[in-house]
Amino acid sequence: MIKIGITGQAGFVGTHLYNTLGLHPDEFERIDFQKSFFDNEKSLDIFVSQCDVIVHLAAMNRHNEPQVIYDTNVGLVQKLTQSLIKTKSKAHVLFSSSTQEERDNLYGKSKKEGREMMISWAKNAGGKFTGMIIPNVFGPFGHPNYNSVVATFCHKLAHGETPTIDVDGVVRLIYVGELVTAILKEIRSGESDEELSVPYTAEAKVSELLNLLQNYKTGYQDNGEIPAINTTFELNLFNTFRCYMDIATHYPVKYVQHTDPRGSFVEIIRLGVGGQVSFSTTVPGITRGNHYHTRKIERFAVIKGKALIQLRRIGTDEVLDFYLDGDEPSYVDMPIWYTHNIKNIGDEILYTNFWINEFYDPSDADTYFENV
Template sequence: MKRVGITGQAGFIGQHLFNYLGTKDEQQICRVPFERALFEDADRLATWVASCDVIVHIAAMNRHEDPQVIYDTNVGLVKKLIAACEATASKPKIIFSSSTQEEQDNLYGQSKKDGRELLEQWAASSGGSLTSLLIPNVFGPFGKPFYNSFVATFCHLLNNGGTPEVHQDAEVSLIYVNDLVAHFFEHITNGESGVNFHKIPAPVQQSVRQVLKKLEGFKTAYVENGQVPDISEAFDKDLFNTFTSYIPKDYFPRKFVKHTDNRGAFVEIMRAGTSGQSSYSTTVPGITRGNHYHTRKVERFAVISGKACIKLRKVNTDKVYEFYLDGNEPAYVDMPIWYTHNITNIGDDELITLFWINEPYDPEDPDTYFESVD
């Protein structure tokens, strides 16, 4: 078992890596929690460092009005990490998150390059192990708008009444955060030692304007018309899951249009530009289904008969969102990735729920992780 700590655990990439490691066998990975305050307390930082077999150093400042502050902060964090290792004679495997901006003429990129070289000197002199990863532009759910990436900014603006603008259109190398943390996991678990440097390939090349056009299409199809767009391509699915993570939770539940005549009623449950699997369940009063989350699947719960309470909670957070649905006014709620969710029959009669998910269930790769909402 490897004891793994992540500096910057609460940040965009850090939280995704922390959660990803949480899906692994506890006999393989033990997560050692990190909090930002450790960098302000040398003794606590030293204790934390000594408890780790592997440290993934992600903590860094990306933006500030004074570039020198960015440089001083990032190099300073590396120096504190090295000092903690030296104070405890610890030799954890350090995985350093660098950036393709090392190759550019700016102080953020310089801070990454100089930080990497300091860690290389530590590893060489102490007999420690360092793996540096040169990372392209990262996008994914829960990124901080106006800070982590232009994708986060565009998604935030489109879902909150803003209007994204392209000030400089250019080809951008992109990697989805789920793919990136899989690279981290590979280097956490492999037997590589010594000083190593790897450039993470960017699976996608897109212009800023192309990305915006796709996101605007998602807003029209999904937010305005309730239709899941064509997400058959991996990048489109990843971008769609990123986009939906910025939709305010009060967007749900969404009521269906119910057509009624002398024969009865008709309700269209799902319209999608992509393939998927539909199913339904019946649930007796008082019973709860679910209590699991997905990391990639797009899923819809549609209550067509009975009364239900649907609950959502983002993994590793405490806030629970509740949605009440009644089959007399058929409605749906879509399940965001990384949100554990359940559905409870709160009525006196049988609950009938229709489920749609964008990929058929595969027992060899279910992408289903059990965790109670409450």
């Protein structure tokens, strides 16, 4: 069992890493970190002394005063280094640096100097150190106007605002899930690498990113259509966009019913991708689901009966309740990293139509059970 602590545990990358470690309870033990530890030497020392691996993600990315960024980031490394020395730690420290190391700005300078301080500690103390040079990271739950241009565009489009492009340059990107996979690979290897360049997995002009996201806004958010998805990058971008929508007010989405003396006709879904369609019957009082996905796109459509669909983002306590009635057929889509269930709350059998964008594969199910 490897004991892992993450400085910046509550941040964008930290949250994804922390939650992913939780999927491997037989391999990893998570040592809890709180931001306040950096202001309390005793708390920081206790944290450091418990860890076999420390992933140092805590940092400031943006501020109106660049000097504040520099001072903050260098100061955090100094505090961590002092604690490592004081506790005589032999932990494997993985350090999150940036491709901006070589740029003429104080953020890049703070990252480079921080990495060099950690290299010095490892050499003097006999510790292990991996300095990861990371490209631009995007993914669900990043903060707009802070973490990435993707986060900013997604937030603005999903909330009815109009994004603007300052410089239409080419950006090199890595999805946060891919970065987490790279971090886990280094943890498992246990090897030091003072300057490890993490390769980007996609590149695009800023205008190309915006065009894709605008299509997701008009096609998916406004009209409920699942877009054509041609690459893993487009799947990751689409799943990222979905997480910026105001889920609590967007769902359930009612279908258009076409009725005549014969009965009614309802179009369930329009697809630019394939996948698997199924339906279920559920007797009164029974709940299905209580699981989440990290990459799959899924839609629940209630066509007969009364249902309660519940969603909760992993790592949070807020539960979203959606009431659906087959008399007015409607659907709810399941965002990634949201555990979800569906319960028959009526007196008759519940009929539900399910669509998911990939066939079920027991060896790679991407289905993790957790009660809502």
